[in-house]
Each structure stands twice: as structure tokens, then as C-alpha cells.
Amino acid sequence: MMRINRFGDTELQVSELGFGCGAVGGLMVLGDHKEMLRAVEYAIDSGINYFDTARMYGDGLSEIHTGAILRELDRTDLLIGTKVRIAGDEFEDISKTISDQIDNSLRRLGIDTIDIVYTHNTIGAERNVPSGTLSVDDLNSVVKVFEKTVAEGKLRYWGFNGLGQTNSIKEALAQYSPSGVHTCYNMLNPTSGYxxxxxxxxxxxxxxxxxxxxxxxxxxxxxxxxxGALSGSMERHPIAQQNVAPIATSSTFREDVSRALTFEFLVNEGFVDNLAEASIRFAISNDNLDTALIGLSNFDQLKQAVNYTNKGVLPKEALDKISGIWAVS
Ligand SMILES: NC(=O)c1ccc[n+]([C@@H]2O[C@H](COP(=O)([O-])OP(=O)(O)OC[C@H]3O[C@@H](n4cnc5c(N)ncnc54)[C@H](OP(=O)(O)O)[C@@H]3O)[C@@H](O)[C@H]2O)c1
Structure with missing residues (x-):
């Protein structure tokens, strides 16, 4: 059964598996309407209640599709998270950019209040416009707009993207106490949780x-x-992003795929049926993770993810063996 976790100190209750509406999987960006509808309906019936989108995903398409499908299913009670991202000249007026982007996201999603909005930019010690990095100080302007928007009733909660320089992200969390943070966490790079x-x-x-x-x-x-590299295959689904840039793992997707194969023993020793199952069950095995997002390109991947999640956490013996791989990496 899908576990429901309290989301940090907030009043939100999130499912342990979250529905990724991004472009890497692509279902909610380029998917066929019937497939999107079927997947979202199945997700809801399986206990998934969090949908993660962003204005960047398909240049607004993901937000439009996610909002429309949830309305079609008459399920506007579910949780939606989206993201704002400052780029180029927008760094000159961060407050106006964030405020406008929130209004535009509300319009695309077709709702009056967003449950949670995250910054999509990386965080660093210094602002870096070409790489889209916000400094810890820049976040001050962002947070002021977030708080004003909460007061206006357009937002319930706000959070940060936990990507960028580790020390700066930690500093930002301590300084601003966001309600939530996105963090990269998988068997190749488990350092956020270990x-x-x-x-x-x-x-x-x-x-x-x-x-x-x-x-x-x-x-x-x-x-x-x-x-997708942790599936152990280089093959990409036709509607998925074809060139995936790794985050905090090897320098290429190909290298990540080859590193993924070092976990093949989990299949050979009968702990799991395949590496995708190992990856999803590895994530849900950590009690400090409230919701594990999963990128999807079709209905079957969602069905499999739900099935793997329902098998529960990995046994301690498997987790110990996974730690053994990190010890020699
Ligand atoms: N805050 C941020 O900056 C940020 C960054 C990245 C992602 N996200 C969020 O996280 C969500 C997930 O995206 P992600 O980049 O983290 O991707 P991911 O979940 O690590 O990987 C998704 C890919 O895994 C493969 N896959 C999924 N289910 C599978 C299965 N059952 N068997 C085999 N392969 C399977 C698919 O590859 P194929 O399509 O090729 O089959 C899919 O595209 C996004 O939608 C977004 O909401 C946020």
C-alpha cells in the first residue's frame, strides 16, 4: 500500500511516490491525451497524491496538461508543486520575475492556489547568471515574494531546489527555513541521505x-x-528527453548506465526483478525522504513503479550490500 508521509512540518500529507510531470520522461509534456489521463487516473487510484511540474517542462505544456487532466478527473483536491526559474536579464528584477511567473503558473494550471512553489535555479555562494545560479543572498528577494504571495492566497508553501553547491544549499536551508527541498538521491549518488x-x-x-x-x-x-540510467539501459523511450545530462553522478549518461550495472547483483541474488525496481525501492527505504518523484514516459512505467513501491522497502541485507558498493567506489 502507498505510504503517506507528513511533508516536513507542514500540513501537507504526501504519498511516498510522487508523479514527475517533467520532460525527462515526457509523458505530461508530449504524451498522448488518453495515455496521460489513464496514467493520472491510475496514479490517483494507487494512492499517489503529489504532482510535480514546472514552467520549464515543455515551456509551460506540462503545467497546462497537468492542470487540465486533474480538472477533467475532477480531482482539484490533489497536491501540485511547480517551480520558478530566473534566467538572463531576469536577474535584474528577481521580485517581478518571480511574481509574474507565479501568476502565469496559476493561469496555466487553471487553479487559484498552488500548494507549493520551488525555485528551479541552482544555489551557490555567488550569483552566476550564465549558469542560472542564485546566491544565498539572492534568495532573500525570492523569499520575500514567496511570503507576499502566500499572504495573497496564491501559494500555500514554498521551497528550494537542493541543487548547486552543497554548503550554499545548506546555508540557504538554515537561513530561510523553506517548507520543502528537492534533492538528488539514488543508488549512484546517495550522499544526500548517507x-x-x-x-x-x-x-x-x-x-x-x-x-x-x-x-x-x-x-x-x-x-x-x-x-533513466539506473534502468541499466541506454535506450530512451521515443517521447523521453533523448540526451539526459547527469546530475551529480558521472559526466555522461553512458557512464551512469555502466555504473548502474554494478548493482545487477541485486537481481541475480533475487532481491528484485530488475534495476528500476531496486532504484525505486532503494529510495522509499529512506524514512527521511517524504516523496520520491518518478519520471515517466508511459503508463506501463507508472504501473511498474506502483507495483515496486507496493513491494515495500528493501531488506536490510540488500541495503547493506548496496553500501558495500559505495565503500569501494
Ligand atoms: N528540481 C529539479 O531541478 C528537478 C530535476 C530533475 C527532475 N525533477 C523532477 O523529478 C521528476 C523525475 O525526473 P528525473 O529527471 O528525476 O528522472 P528519473 O525518475 O530519475 O528517470 C526517469 C526515467 O527513468 C526511466 N524509467 C522510469 N520508469 C521505468 C521503469 N519502470 N523501467 C525502466 N525505466 C524506467 C524512463 O526512461 P525512458 O523514458 O527512456 O524509458 C524515465 O524517463 C521530474 O518529472 C521532475 O518533476 C526535478
Missing amino acids: KLPKTFPYQNYDGLMTAASEDGIGTVGIRILAG
Whole structure:
């Protein structure tokens, strides 16, 4: 059965599996209407109650489709999260950009109040316009608009994207106490949920998710399947993003796929049927993760994700063996 978790210290109750409406999977961007409808209906019937979108996904298409499908199903009671992103010249007037973007997201989604809005930019010690990085100080202007928008009733909660420089993200969480944070968490890079030595080969998030959860910040897991590489296959679904840039893992998708195969023993030893199952059950095995987003390109992937989630957490023996792989990486 789908577990429901309290989202940090908020009043939101989120399902352990969240519906990713992004472009990596592509279902809610380029999918056929019938397939979207069938998937969202199945997700709801399976206990999924959180839908994660952003204005960036399909240049507004994901928000339009997500809002329309939920209205068609008459399920406007479910939780929607979206994101704002400042780019280029918009850095010159962060407040107006955020305020306009929230209004536009409300219009595209066709709702009066968004449950939670996240920043989509990375966070760093210094502002970096070309890379779209907000400094910890920049977030001050963002938060002021978020708070004003909450007071106006357009937003219920707000949060940050936990991507960028680890120390700066942690500083931002401590300074602004957002309600939620997106964090990259998977078997290739588990550092947001496990303290691993400084020698770990990829970006070390240094227990970001654990600390956030302990501080009452809701946690949203992204890249649970490393953008698809953790399926162990290079093949991409036709409507999925064809070139996926890894986040905090190897420098190429191909390398991630080959690293994923080091977890093949979980299949050979009978813990799981395949690597996608291992990845999803690995994510839901961490109590500090409130909702694990899953990117989808079709209905079957959702059905499988629900089926894997219903099998429950991985046994301790499997988790210990996974830790053994990190120890030698
Ligand atoms: N805050 C941020 O900056 C941020 C960044 C990334 C993602 N997100 C959120 O997280 C969501 C998930 O995206 P993600 O990038 O993290 O992707 P992901 O879930 O790590 O990977 C999604 C890909 O995994 C493959 N897959 C899914 N189910 C499968 C199954 N049962 N068997 C085999 N392969 C399967 C699919 O590849 P194929 O399509 O090729 O089959 C799919 O496109 C997004 O929709 C978005 O809401 C947020």
C-alpha cells in the first residue's frame, strides 16, 4: 500500500511516490491525451497524491496538461508543486520575475492556489547568471515574494531546489527555513541521505536530506532512476528527453548506465526483478525522504513503479550490500 508521509512540518500529507510531470520522461509534456489521463487516473487510484511540474517542462505544456487532466478527473483536491526559474536579464528584477511567473503558473494550471512553489535555479555562494545560479543572498528577494504571495492566497508553501553547491544549499536551508527541498538521491549518488567519505567520486551532498528532514523541511527526491540510467539501459523511450545530462553522478549518461550495472547483483541474488525496481525501492527505504518523484514516459512505467513501491522497502541485507558498493567506489 502507498505510504503517506507528513511533508516536513507542514500540513501537507504526501504519498511516498510522487508523479514527475517533467520532460525527462515526457509523458505530461508530449504524451498522448488518453495515455496521460489513464496514467493520472491510475496514479490517483494507487494512492499517489503529489504532482510535480514546472514552467520549464515543455515551456509551460506540462503545467497546462497537468492542470487540465486533474480538472477533467475532477480531482482539484490533489497536491501540485511547480517551480520558478530566473534566467538572463531576469536577474535584474528577481521580485517581478518571480511574481509574474507565479501568476502565469496559476493561469496555466487553471487553479487559484498552488500548494507549493520551488525555485528551479541552482544555489551557490555567488550569483552566476550564465549558469542560472542564485546566491544565498539572492534568495532573500525570492523569499520575500514567496511570503507576499502566500499572504495573497496564491501559494500555500514554498521551497528550494537542493541543487548547486552543497554548503550554499545548506546555508540557504538554515537561513530561510523553506517548507520543502528537492534533492538528488539514488543508488549512484546517495550522499544526500548517507554520510560518505570526502573521497566519494561524485558531488557530496553531505547528508543534506537527513539534515533537512531533521529540521522539519519536507524532502522531495529527484533522479531516483538517475534520469533513466539506473534502468541499466541506454535506450530512451521515443517521447523521453533523448540526451539526459547527469546530475551529480558521472559526466555522461553512458557512464551512469555502466555504473548502474554494478548493482545487477541485486537481481541475480533475487532481491528484485530488475534495476528500476531496486532504484525505486532503494529510495522509499529512506524514512527521511517524504516523496520520491518518478519520471515517466508511459503508463506501463507508472504501473511498474506502483507495483515496486507496493513491494515495500528493501531488506536490510540488500541495503547493506548496496553500501558495500559505495565503500569501494
Ligand atoms: N528540481 C529539479 O531541478 C528537478 C530535476 C530533475 C527532475 N525533477 C523532477 O523529478 C521528476 C523525475 O525526473 P528525473 O529527471 O528525476 O528522472 P528519473 O525518475 O530519475 O528517470 C526517469 C526515467 O527513468 C526511466 N524509467 C522510469 N520508469 C521505468 C521503469 N519502470 N523501467 C525502466 N525505466 C524506467 C524512463 O526512461 P525512458 O523514458 O527512456 O524509458 C524515465 O524517463 C521530474 O518529472 C521532475 O518533476 C526535478
